[in-house]
Amino acid sequence: MPSPALSRRTLLRSGAVLAAVALLDGCGSDPSAGPPAGATASTGAAGPAPGGAAALAMPAEWQPHTRTFMAWPALEEVWGDQLAAVRRDIAGVAQAVAGFEPVVLMARPDQSAEARRLCGDSVEVLDLPVDDLWARDTGPTFVTGPPGLAGVDFNFNGWGGKQTHDNDGRVAAALLDHYGIRRIQAQVTAEGGAVEVDGEGTLMATESSLVNPNRNPGRTRDQIQAALQELLGVQRVIWFQGVAGKDITDCHVDALARFAEPGVVVLHRPGPDAPPDIWSTASDQALQVLRTATDARGRGLRVVELTEPDLSKIDGGGDDFLATYLNYYVVNGGVIMPRFGDRDADARAAAVLAELHPDRQVVQVGINAIAAGGGGIHCSTQQQPQAAASPAGAS
Numbered sequence: 512m513p514s515p516a517l518s519r520r521t522l523l524r525s526g527a528v529l530a531a532v533a534l535l536d537g538c539g540s541d542p543s544a545g546p547p548a549g550a551t552a553s554t555g556a557a558g559p560a561p562g563g564a565a566a567l568a569m570p571a572e573w574q575p576h577t578r579t580f581m582a583w584p585a586l587e588e589v590w591g592d593q594l595a596a597v598r599r600d601i602a603g604v605a606q607a608v609a610g611f612e613p614v615v616l617m618a619r620p621d622q623s624a625e626a627r628r629l630c631g632d633s634v635e636v637l638d639l640p641v642d643d644l645w646a647r648d649t650g651p652t653f654v655t656g657p658p659g660l661a662g663v664d665f666n667f668n669g670w671g672g673k674q675t676h677d678n679d680g681r682v683a684a685a686l687l688d689h690y691g692i693r694r695i696q697a698q699v700t701a702e703g704g705a706v707e708v709d710g711e712g713t714l715m716a717t718e719s720s721l722v723n724p725n726r727n728p729g730r731t732r733d734q735i736q737a738a739l740q741e742l743l744g745v746q747r748v749i750w751f752q753g754v755a756g757k758d759i760t761d762c763h764v765d766a767l768a769r770f771a772e773p774g775v776v777v778l779h780r781p782g783p784d785a786p787p788d789i790w791s792t793a794s795d796q797a798l799q800v801l802r803t804a805t806d807a808r809g810r811g812l813r814v815v816e817l818t819e820p821d822l823s824k825i826d827g828g829g830d831d832f833l834a835t836y837l838n839y840y841v842v843n844g845g846v847i848m849p850r851f852g853d854r855d856a857d858a859r860a861a862a863v864l865a866e867l868h869p870d871r872q873v874v875q876v877g878i879n880a881i882a883a884g885g886g887g888i889h890c891s892t893q894q895q896p897q898a899a900a901s902p903a904g905a906s
Contacts, residue, residue, distance in 0.1 A: 567658060567744055568654055568710075569744060570655055570708075570710050572840070573710075573772070573841045574897075576843050577613070578613040578614065579612060579614050580617065580893045581616045582650075582682070583636075583644065585642055585643065585678075586643065586675070588675075593883065598629060599629065602630045603876050605630050607874050608840070608892065612843040613635065614633070614634045615637050617686070618641065619638075620640075640678040644886075644891050645679075645890050647889060647892060649680075650703065651663055651665075651687055652703045652743070653692075658693075660693070660895075664687070665683070665702060665703070666697055666699075667702060668680065670760055671761065674759065700726040701739075703893055704765040704889065704890055705721055705765075707769055708745060709773045710773065711773045712745050713747045715748075715749045715750075715776070716739070716749075717754075719753030719754055721735050722735055723755060725761070736748045736750075749804045750800070751764065752793065758885060762793060766779060767779050769837055771815065774811075775813045775867070776812050778797060779794055779836075779837040780817060782821055783818075785819070798816075801814050818856065820834055820851045825851050825853055825879065827879045832883050836848060836849060836860040838887025840888045844870075846874070847874050848860065848875055848876070849875065849878050849888060851877075
């Protein structure tokens with residue numbers, strides 16, 4: 512994602528981020544921001560969603576899309592000499608998604624010609640100023656219901672001030688204005704990659720990325736949960752501890768745990784030869800939570816483990832590499848997932864996702880340049896669900 516000093520997988524040394532790398536302990540925040548993770552239940556209480564959540568809710572990713580939004584990486588100061596390779600990866604992802612549904616790729620006006628050349632005619636390029644490629648986080652998170660379609664603007668702040676976001680902080684509002692879609696400005700700060708829903712009232716999230724003073728200073732977990740329930744129309748929130756300060760996202764849930772369908776969760780797991788580290792500990796903690804958690808309808812959860820590739824077999828792999836298959840993207844009729852170069856692991860992961868999505872075609876795309884920066888396919892895409900658009904205007 513950013514330059515090596517500010518990647519998703521590297522210890523962040525900037526003064527803007529947490530000073531120490533550790534598993535989340537009280538979400539790395541001041542005690543006034545909420546109780547330590549170990550002192551509270553891992554699953555939010557079920558109950559009626561507050562406010563307007565009954566009218567608008569975030570659909571599951573596997574429900575039909577109108578289009579997919581993506582963004583063209585703009586800044587050499589972020590990617591350095593890897594910018595060209597990252598752009599080729601983004602073009603490859605855009606083309607793969609466009610085989611299933613329309614793709615709109617946002618690009619700075621002075622870079623849109625190159626984006627069109629690399630992406631081809633199957634991808635629509637929209638002149639709109641951006642800073643980087645992470646449309647999942649910078650774009651709106653869409654909700655639907657009887658009032659129509661709306662987009663939640665989660666007030667993107669560069670993952671807690673870790674990266675420049677002069678343009679990306681305005682992407683959600685600009686995109687919604689362009690399409691005449693109603694904008695809901697959240698009262699909390701978050702990113703699209705920080706939330707995962709099953710479409711039936713259940714949400715998964717990590718405390719490290721949300722109950723964190725770099726996003727929501729002074730807010731307790733209960734307060735943030737209540738806001739998410741209202742904004743996204745969910746009744747139960749399953750919380751994982753996550754990892755604060757180790758990567759730029761503070762451990763987004765979309766690299767840790769995903770819903771394959773209601774009642775079924777796919778969980779990232781370290782490889783059998785991987786040394787114990789803070790990431791495997793976070794995965795172990797999430798597994799313990801999932802074994803006892805129930806969803807909004809009272810069901811226990813079936814957990815499917817998806818093992819990471821062997822980094823020693825990956826060209827361009829390293830400490831910053833986001834070696835998870837969890838960051839896949841479900842499109843109309845397909846699943847777009849990474850191909851890392853560990854042939855055995857790539858094939859096993861594809862087989863698992865094919866079994867979980869039997870009516871969809873699984874397409875693997877090489878994204879090692881993106882992954883070397885700490886991101887993946889899901890991070891770079893944002894779906895617009897099918898729904899009749901409501902009148903424009905912020906609420």
